[in-house]
Amino acid sequence: MAESVVTGRGIDVLRAAVLGEVLVDGDPGYPEAARVMMSEGSPRLVVRCAGAKDVVEALRYAEAHDLPIAVRSGGHQAAGFGTNDGGVMIDVRPMDQVRLLPDDVVRVGTGATWGRVAERLGKTGLAISSGDTASVGVGGLMAGGGIGWMVRKHGLAIDNVVGAEVVTADGAVRRVDAVTEPELFWGLRGAAGGLGVVTSYDIRAVRQPTVHFGTLLYPCTQAEQVLAGWAEYMADAPEELTSSLQLAPTMMADRQVPVAVMVCVTGDVDAALEPLRHLGSLLTEKVVEVPYAEVFSDMSMPSEWRPRIRNGFFNTWSPDVGRRLLEARPEIPGLAIEIRALGGAYGAMPADATAFAHRDARFMVNSVLMGSPEQQGTQPKAFDAMWRSLRPDGAYLNFLSDPTDADLDACYPEAHRKRLAALKQSVDPGHVFRSALTVPPRPEWTGGRRHLMRWAMRSRR
Numbered sequence: 001m002a003e004s005v006v007t008g009r010g011i012d013v014l015r016a017a018v019l020g021e022v023l024v025d026g027d028p029g030y031p032e033a034a035r036v037m038m039s040e041g042s043p044r045l046v047v048r049c050a051g052a053k054d055v056v057e058a059l060r061y062a063e064a065h066d067l068p069i070a071v072r073s074g075g076h077q078a079a080g081f082g083t084n085d086g087g088v089m090i091d092v093r094p095m096d097q098v099r100l101l102p103d104d105v106v107r108v109g110t111g112a113t114w115g116r117v118a119e120r121l122g123k124t125g126l127a128i129s130s131g132d133t134a135s136v137g138v139g140g141l142m143a144g145g146g147i148g149w150m151v152r153k154h155g156l157a158i159d160n161v162v163g164a165e166v167v168t169a170d171g172a173v174r175r176v177d178a179v180t181e182p183e184l185f186w187g188l189r190g191a192a193g194g195l196g197v198v199t200s201y202d203i204r205a206v207r208q209p210t211v212h213f214g215t216l217l218y219p220c221t222q223a224e225q226v227l228a229g230w231a232e233y234m235a236d237a238p239e240e241l242t243s244s245l246q247l248a249p250t251m252m253a254d255r256q257v258p259v260a261v262m263v264c265v266t267g268d269v270d271a272a273l274e275p276l277r278h279l280g281s282l283l284t285e286k287v288v289e290v291p292y293a294e295v296f297s298d299m300s301m302p303s304e305w306r307p308r309i310r311n312g313f314f315n316t317w318s319p320d321v322g323r324r325l326l327e328a329r330p331e332i333p334g335l336a337i338e339i340r341a342l343g344g345a346y347g348a349m350p351a352d353a354t355a356f357a358h359r360d361a362r363f364m365v366n367s368v369l370m371g372s373p374e375q376q377g378t379q380p381k382a383f384d385a386m387w388r389s390l391r392p393d394g395a396y397l398n399f400l401s402d403p404t405d406a407d408l409d410a411c412y413p414e415a416h417r418k419r420l421a422a423l424k425q426s427v428d429p430g431h432v433f434r435s436a437l438t439v440p441p442r443p444e445w446t447g448g449r450r451h452l453m454r455w456a457m458r459s460r461r
């Protein structure tokens with residue numbers, strides 16, 4: 001079967017039908033396309049889609065040959081769901097246009113990276129609140145929400161979407177917005193991965209040519225005091241200030257790595273920062289005005305690393321949570337912790353306005369267990385135990401490397417789950433898009449997702 005699918009008539013027909021490229025193992029470009037950040041991947045073929053029509057052809061091909069689908073944009077998904085073994089990868093990266101429409105609306109191809117979007121918009125003075133990393137893809141970040149450096153001022157990335165083009169499982173190319181297909185539009189904003197392949201989003205940008213961006217550092221010995229003071233201030237801070245607090249892994253060569261408070265300010269910088277300067281013995285403050293595109297950073301990691309990534313939303317900050325995080329650090333030397341403050345415009349959106357639900361959350365704790373499986377040793381056990389003791393109020397879809405059914409429930413509370421299941425039943429009753437952490441059309445499909453999880457774990461090794 002493998003031979004005939006790859007080299008037989010089917011693939012020639014597909015090649016002739018698409019504007020983009022079809023790659024199989026052995027083609028130049030295949031290894032780069034097949035691999036994503038967290039998994040090597042060995043799809044039977046990669047369809048590099050140049051437009052919606054190519055996506056339709058790829059779906060038809062997968063259906064005709066009964067092959068599973070993976071949808072890949074920037075390739076950063078924490079469980080490696082952007083690729084698969086033996087299936088069809090829909091690579092949306094050729095669809096990377098960034099086009100200005102009237103009224104500061106920007107049509108963004110889902111294959112673009114957020115670094116590219118910010119750079120392209122830079123000349124116009126426009127900006128989109130998205131994420132913090134240049135190489136993260138539009139397709140994947142938007143599928144879950146998009147918590148960026150202006151989230152408290154301008155909300156999630158999905159909150160600024162006014163329309164989208166999506167290819168659904170039946171091969172239809174649909175233009176959706178609040179008036180045309182409002183239910184699908186609702187679902188795409190927080191659960192897109194399970195509903196179709198989005199080819200572009202229309203996003204309302206904001207006039208924000210520059211921001212004040214940087215870091216305040218405090219001694220690691222004052223972590224508890226700094227964290228408590230930061231959380232207290234951020235619970236009520238002006239929404240022009242978006243901030244996170246970062247605790248580096250204790251395994252780092254210099255165990256005295258300071259506590260870092262990162263800030264992005266879109267308004268009066270001194271008023272926003274003043275209370276932060278007194279959280280502890282301030283070591284340094286480096287906050288400068290930069291073009292918005294310069295707030296994006298990037299990362300690389302050794303190829304043998306398999307970071308374990310887990311997060312939780314908290315509706316209020318409890319000193320106990322802070323204490324538990326700090327107590328866990330010596331026991332889990334590979335643990336990096338980032339706490340992002342939410343609220344502001346993020347919380348102003350009603351919980352049922354989008355498929356993303358957690359509008360009451362005031363903080364998100366994100367955690368990464370660094371290293372290869374060998375380096376991690378028994379730390380994953382302690383990492384999981386730490387999370388069991390934290391008891392968060394929900395979870396963010398986009399920072400989960402080993403998602404379980406319980407995590408899916410944590411991402412989508414019951415009312416959202418029911419609404420998503422009904423929507424899924426109407427647009428993808430056969431669960432074609434199961435290669436995402438997604439609510440199935442019917443409960444019995446959950447087993448299918450567990451199977452997918454096992455596959456994902458295997459391919460991450």
Ligand SMILES: Cc1cc2nc3c(=O)[nH]c(=O)nc-3n(C[C@H](O)[C@H](O)[C@H](O)COP(=O)(O)OP(=O)(O)OC[C@H]3O[C@@H](n4cnc5c(N)ncnc54)[C@H](O)[C@@H]3O)c2cc1C
Nearest residue numbers: 073074075076077082131132137139140141147193198436
């Ligand atoms: C270093 C790093 C920094 C990050 N920083 C942030 C941050 O600041 N804020 C934040 O919110 N998140 C952040 N994330 C999480 C990020 O949003 C998710 O990992 C996201 O899934 C990555 O998107 P991608 O397109 O790069 O990944 P991919 O692996 O290409 O895609 C991920 C999944 O999204 C779905 N998908 C992709 N494209 C489409 C499409 N066109 N249509 C429908 N579904 C699609 C598919 O289910 C796919 O499996 C970060 C991740 C990393 C690794």
